[in-house]
Amino acid sequence: MEPDESLARSNADPAAGLARQDLNPFSVEELHARIALLEAEIVRCRAKIDASVNHRATADALFKR
Known part of the structure; x- marks a missing residue:
């Protein structure tokens, strides 16, 4: 499980809401x-x-020894 997966997330996607908004x-x-x-x-986001x-690669390198 990724660390952020344990956090509660809203079902409403803000990006989808923006995409539907009348401009x-x-x-x-x-x-x-x-x-x-x-x-x-x-x-x-990037x-x-x-x-x-980078975090994952560092952890993989550390524990593959």
């Missing part, structure tokens, strides 16, 4: 701000993936 009410500036926020979240992969 018509937003101004161009608001849409640019939304894109910047989403790009920052992508960077944060950093978590990299950290998890």
